[in-house]
Amino acid sequence: MLALPKGLVDPGEKPEQTAVREVQEETGIIASVLGKLTDIKYVYIRSWGDRQRVFKIVSFFLLRYRSGRIDDVSPAMRVEVRRALWLPLEQAPAELAYGGERQVVRKAQEYLKSHPEV
Numbered sequence: 001m002l003a004l005p006k007g008l009v010d011p012g013e014k015p016e017q018t019a020v021r022e023v024q025e026e027t028g029i030i031a032s033v034l035g036k037l038t039d040i041k042y043v044y045i046r047s048w049g050d051r052q053r054v055f056k057i058v059s060f061f062l063l064r065y066r067s068g069r070i071d072d073v074s075p076a077m078r079v080e081v082r083r084a085l086w087l088p089l090e091q092a093p094a095e096l097a098y099g100g101e102r103q104v105v106r107k108a109q110e111y112l113k114s115h116p117e118v
Contacts, residue, residue: 006060019059034111093105
């Protein structure tokens with residue numbers, strides 16, 4: 001199952017900082033923020049413990065590669081990430097597991113078309 005990097009905002013951290021940190025932790029890539037793409041809101045039922053419904057908002061940002069090697073992640077991160085890989089942007093909507101993330105990729109494509117300088 002392919003999914004975009006994401007995670008919880010640490011105390012004192014801004015969402016943009018979380019995005020950069022999570023990408024580095026989950027992919028090995030150091031990047032900088034170009035802009036915010038969107039927020040995805042959804043509800044899921046915990047598969048552990050109390051099985052409560054959880055409302056979640058995930059903010060997605062478009063990032064620019066700065067350095068690093070894809071899939072250079074810590075052994076501890078392998079619990080969350082089996083493999084990180086580059087995927088052509090045009091191919092991503094067909095490969096990503098979640099509909100909301102496919103929408104994020106479409107927003108990235110729109111952003112890049114309207115910002116050719118990027």
